[in-house]
Amino acid sequence: DQQVKQNSPSLSVQEGRISILNCDYTNSMFDYFLWYKKYPAEGPTFLISISSIKDKNEDGRFTVFLNKSAKHLSLHIVPSQPGDSAVYFCAAKYYGGSQGNLIFGKGTKLSVKP
Amino acid sequence: KAGVTQTPRYLIKTRGQQVTLSCSPISGHRSVSWYQQTPGQGLQFLFEYFSETQRNKGNFPGRFSGRQFSNSRSEMNVSTLELGDSALYLCASSSSKQGANNSPLHFGNGTRLTVT
Numbered sequence: 543d544q545q546v547k548q549n550s551p552s553l554s555v556q557e558g559r560i561s562i563l564n565c566d567y568t569n570s571m572f573d574y575f576l577w578y579k580k581y582p583a584e585g586p587t588f589l590i591s592i593s594s595i596k597d598k599n600e601d602g603r604f605t606v607f608l609n610k611s612a613k614h615l616s617l618h619i620v621p622s623q624p625g626d627s628a629v630y631f632c633a634a635k636y637y638g639g640s641q642g643n644l645i646f647g648k649g650t651k652l653s654v655k656p
Numbered sequence: 657k658a659g660v661t662q663t664p665r666y667l668i669k670t671r672g673q674q675v676t677l678s679c680s681p682i683s684g685h686r687s688v689s690w691y692q693q694t695p696g697q698g699l700q701f702l703f704e705y706f707s708e709t710q711r712n713k714g715n716f717p718g719r720f721s722g723r724q725f726s727n728s729r730s731e732m733n734v735s736t737l738e739l740g741d742s743a744l745y746l747c748a749s750s751s752s753k754q755g756a757n758n759s760p761l762h763f764g765n766g767t768r769l770t771v772t
Contacts, residue, residue, distance in 0.1 A: 574758040585660070585746050585763035586699070593758060631699065641750040641759055642689030642704035643712045649698060 545569045546634050548647035557656050561619040565632035565647055568613065572634040576644065577606060577617045580629045589630075590617070594637075622654045658683065660764035662747050668770045674735040677767045681728050681749030688730040689761060690722060693744040702745075705730055734769075742771045 547566045555561045563577075573594040578586035592599040592606045592615070599606050605618045619626055629651045633644040661680040669675050681688050689712075690702040701714040705724035722732040728749075734741055748761040 576760055578763075583765070585662075585748075585765045588760040588762060591758065591760055633699075635758065640687070640704055640706070640712055641761060642687045642706075642748065643701050643714075644699075644761060645701070646691075646699040 543568075544647075545572075546632060546645045546647040548630075548632060548650050550650050551648075552651040552653070554653045554655060555622045557624055557654055558621045561617075561622045561626065561652055561654065563617040563619075563630050563632075563650050563652065565615045565617075566613060567615075567634055569634070569636070569645075570610075570613070571637050572645075573637040574635040575606070575608060575615050576633045576635075577604075578631045578633060579626075580631065580649070586631060619652075622652075624654050624656050627652055627654045660747055660749050660762055662745075662764035662767050664767060665765065666768045666770075668772060669737050670772055671737055671739060673737050674733060675737060675769060676731055676733045677745055677747075677769075679730045679732075679747030679749075679764060681730070681747075682751075682762055685749035685751050685762075686728050687750040688724055688728060689748045689750070690730070690732050691746045691748065691763075692716070693746060693766070694742075699746065702732065737771045739771050742769060744768050 576591040577589040689704040704712040
């Protein structure tokens with residue numbers, strides 16, 4: 543049973559526009575959420591995170607929104623650039639759990655077209 | 657700081673053999689985790705080590721094992737390889753202790769294991 547779901551396997555966006563990647567979770571015991579970006583033949587790279595006590599966290603072009611009542615988080619990339627083309631994973635950590643044990647979604651492949 | 661280093665990058669093994677993968681965490685990081693990535697299942701947690709002790713284990717058979725050394729370097733071993741073990745094996749390190757302030761995992765580039 544998937545506890546972290548990324549329902550869109552792929553997303554295509556025009557350069558300069560906003561990219562919105564979505565993630566749903568089922569376990570209310572998650573207290574920390576992260577987004578990773580992965581290029582082919584490389585490991586995932588940490589992008590941005592958010593604690594469950596917040597509803598928004600921003601870092602440059604990247605903003606993560608958390609809606610706890612809906613058990614939903616989203617990653618906004620503004621403006622999107624061709625170099626953002628990659629697979630994006632959301633991940634979650636259990637309350638009181640260790641940093642090393644994350645539950646990952648299956649990823650969304652983002653294509654940013656020039 | 658150097659990132660997480662995994663060796664080798666690629667491995668080809670035959671069914672029934674065993675394999676050992678190596679990981680050097682970011683300097684100062686004491687937590688090392690291993691994940692398996694396959695196209696169908698995504699990233700799945702194998703186990704985590706902290707101060708040479710396994711503190712969490714995922715839902716994998718006993719053929720998958722690991723250890724951590726006093727310098728925080730880690731190895732994982734897979735015995736009696738099966739075709740389904742073909743995957744990208746990722747190592748990640750973190751600076752934080754269990755339950756403490758959240759900090760992200762930092763991943764290496766992985767070892768691509770192919771079992772024939």
